[in-house]
Amino acid sequence: MAKNQKSYTPEFRQRLVDLHNTKGVSYSMLEREYGINRSTLSYWVKQLSPIKVSEEETVTLKKYKALQKEVRRLKIENEILHKSTRQLRERTIAELTSFIQNNLKYYTVSQLCSALNFPRSTYYKAMAAVAAKSGLKPEEYGSEPDPV
Numbered sequence: 425m426a427k428n429q430k431s432y433t434p435e436f437r438q439r440l441v442d443l444h445n446t447k448g449v450s451y452s453m454l455e456r457e458y459g460i461n462r463s464t465l466s467y468w469v470k471q472l473s474p475i476k477v478s479e480e481e482t483v484t485l486k487k488y489k490a491l492q493k494e495v496r497r498l499k500i501e502n503e504i505l506h507k508s509t510r511q512l513r514e515r516t517i518a519e520l521t522s523f524i525q526n527n528l529k530y531y532t533v534s535q536l537c538s539a540l541n542f543p544r545s546t547y548y549k550a551m552a553a554v555a556a557k558s559g560l561k562p563e564e565y566g567s568e569p570d571p572v
Contacts, residue, residue: 432460437468437472438472440454440458440460440465440468441468441469441472441473444465444469445469445473445474451465451466470485471484471485471486472484472485472486473485475488500531500535500539501535501538501539504527504531504535504536504539504540505539505540507523507527508523508539508540511523517546517550518550520540520542520547521547521550521551521554523536523540524536524537524540524542524547533547
């Protein structure tokens with residue numbers, strides 16, 4: 425953020441959005457009265473105006489986007505858990521590490537470890553141990569092994 429750029433509190437932004445939405449105050453009036461650029465006001469109105477989800481519930485665009493992101497994350501996590509229940513028997517470090525390696529084409533290490541409730545640091549330590557035995561470099565941990 426630039427040093428001379430003004431910063432506004434979330435409460436102030438919401439108050440201006442409410443003035444525009446409920447009282448019908450125009451952008452030009454708010455722009456003159458508060459000295460805020462029209463495009464900034466328009467952005468705030470888009471982000472903070474309520475969206476009707478059902479008869480009794482409304483959410484802001486920001487909250488709606490956060491919910492969509494959470495749904496995507498949960499779908500991925502659900503897919504990973506379905507695959508893992510079929511493939512993992514004892515949930516040993518070796519099994520989990522192997523499962524993660526086999527699914528790196530489809531998911532990131534972070535997604536896999538999060539879904540499996542398996543610390544990434546443990547995964548990387550296990551990979552380092554395997555690499556030390558086989559002579560792999562750390563940057564090759566996530567790559568596919570060379571065919572023999």
